[in-house]
Amino acid sequence: MKARVFVTLKPGVLDPQGRAIHHALEGLGFGGINGVRAGKLIELDLADGVSNADVEAMCTSLLANTVIENFRIERS
């Protein structure tokens, strides 16, 4: 069983890396980009029986810093 955890900066938190990516894309000639935000994808390979609440606890205790980041969990 797999879980994918997407960690993203909260809205309003300045993202210097996203801004640099934005500038680099424009430097390559790509237009129409209104904004870029960079985040992380963490894939967990889980044993049966690990609950959604367990994964959420992993996120709040380590995977995301909830002062500045949001997280979203996808299970498959």
Added chain:
Amino acid sequence: MNAAVIVFPGSNCDRDLAVALREVSGRAPAMVWHGDAELPAGLDLIAIPGGFSYGDYLRSGAMAARSPVMRAVIEAAGKGVPVIGICNGFQVLTEAGLLPGALMRNSGLSFVCRPVGLRVENCQSIFTRGFDAGEAITLPVAHHDGNFQADAETLERIEGEGRVALRYTGEVNGSANGIAGLINNAGNVIGMMPHPERALETAHGNSDGRRLFTGLLEAVA
């Protein structure tokens, strides 16, 4: 002064910090490995050094903040033992929840390694009593993730409570309100990005950092 320096895999200012503490207090600190679950008894100071603990994996300081020794550090801090975190140590303290906010990638994206001007905003703390209020000092910084950020409410609270110990006098890394050093509510925990242990004697370029350690020694010993 009975001090301990916490050493993580990837710490690289631990020995500089130990030399500074020994030079100022005349007593070598205990070097405590991250995997130790207990601290030496009767500590006057816990010092968390700079470096790249756990390779800065996930987020700077994130892994170190969850290591076994940090549970003991959090418990000791709660009992009033003074704790100083420098550079990566500041990142560890915010990740551990001992200080508010977070240290993010520098706004200019570059690693900043140079002496910077600072203003001492609060000289009442045990860490800054060696300075005068409003005094301008110079200390070296060397970091990639020194951009202090917190939500507006937190910023207003820490400013209102006079918990900003040090502020950059020029633009360095994008930190909110130019915050370079921050004290906790109880006054026994400080996190700071500049390196006082690298400004201990004239051979280092200046000795402003020594005054932090001498003031601290007078306060705790």
